[in-house]
Amino acid sequence: MSFSIVSDPVTIFQEKLGSLFTDAVMQFQEYRGELTLTVRPERIIELCQALREHPDLRFDLLSDLTAVDHLQDRKAGDPRYHVVYHLFSTHTKKRIRLKAPVDGETPEIDSVTPVWRGADWHERECYDMFGIVFRGHPDLRRILMPEDWVGYPLRKDYPVTGEETYDYINKQLADE
């Protein structure tokens, strides 16, 4: 049922990526056969480029890009969001997950659209739902919600139902 991603990931990635791995990757972990690299957000483009171009790795397909809001259970000082990238290689059929921590009221990270064209809509959706700004994105607009929507629905402080929703939106409008 589980599928292997990379056998003995640490050595392989360290060998292939060399100093970039040591500089850009803060931490790696394996869970249920899946490899996750937590990376420095400022190195994300560089690392994605290397993962895509390296002749032995060739993670050429961006499977998914999204974010997670850790508002309720983060420790003090931890970043609030993780931007999560799922990469897939059509050559080796391996998968890898990258996580880049971002923080702040308007979190920012570099766009990976120069690396994968397909990141365009994913990043627009991520901006639409979490309010994460992707620097260098060609056309960062809302994609699923109406263009004049207030607030970012998938943030944990955004209410799901009832009058709270109206209160939240009115407060956001008043703040603007």
Add this chain to the structure above:
Amino acid sequence: MPFKLEFQTDSRITETLKERHTDHMVLNMGPQHPSTHGVLRLVLELDGEEIVNVIPDIGYLHRGMEKLAEVKGYHRFIPFTDRLDYLAPMSNNTGVVLAVEKLIGVEVPPRAQYLRVILCELARISSHLLWLGTSALDIGAMSVFMYTFRERETIYDIFEEVCGARFTVSYMRVGGVSVDVPPHFAAMTRAFIDDFGKKIDEYEALLTNNKIWRMRTEGIGVISAERAIEYGMTGPCLRGSGVDVDLRRDNPYLVYDELDFDIPLGENGDTFDRYLVRVEEMRQSRRIIRQALEKLPDGPIKVDDNKISFPERATIEHSMEAVIHHFLLASEGVKAPPGEVYMPIEAPKGELGFYVVGDGTAYPKRLRIRSPSFVNLSALPEMCRGHMIADVVAIIGTIDLVLGDCDR
């Protein structure tokens, strides 16, 4: 004040047109257009009849599924997945329960795995049948629609026998399936697939060498292998361009690695190749179902762990423990440990992935749905450029998108 008819067009297109002083026309197509298969709006920039640019506008069917998952919990979210790609609810159910099972770290009994494979492949056939019927209808071949809907009806009859529902099935459960299939399920399914081979030949006789069909599909909506990968396209849209990726073989899940099947590939990446790929996939699904029916073992249909699946009805009458488990499962739901998993499956339309972040409760902290239609649709502008308006209809058809899946 004189009456002015205002069209809500994409401000970006109109502004750039003004800047460039071109006499290109902006045409709004949809969201209520019969060929857009739901509520897709396209803003077309036209030079005469030729497409210069297309801006898709989506979100008309957005229901906030990912947010709802966070308050509904793992089990109560299953019926929501029926409404993602509503042409293959069995696949969506399977996707979400596999993700949760992977997070919990439990493997379901073989019978349940085989049943899931059979029903997923039936869902694939039914989804491809609807695609074939409607995309041929859009291009103008009326009669195929009548034939494909005849077979699709039989598949829905099978689903009705299995779980009581024809369309929104909600059949899969975390830890297995909801009920065992009725005794006549195997005979019914076998009768369908025995007959179905001839039916595929019938569709092909109507279309494959039909001169008009070939003129409308060959060389239309071409996307090269490199471009398709760059856009992240998956499923038949990627294989139509000749990229050999099928998650049933490459990242095997369920019991696909015990079954023998071929993966059809296209060469040119045009509408005609994607048509051939999907037709062949229906034949391969038929092969898979036949083998799975032969190998279908007896035994339990859900895991024997009352923290995950409901205890047997009979045990509730004499076991206090069973009552407690039943009560906890019904009121709280299945709990998943803290951690994160991404579970991709090969749905009829491409890679359907569920990224689940658990926090130890019965509610996911984050449940992300990576839907194939969303990603495949993002390549539409590139596929349309330089073609005629009538070809846009053919290209929407060939991407095989479902807006429920796209907008979530």
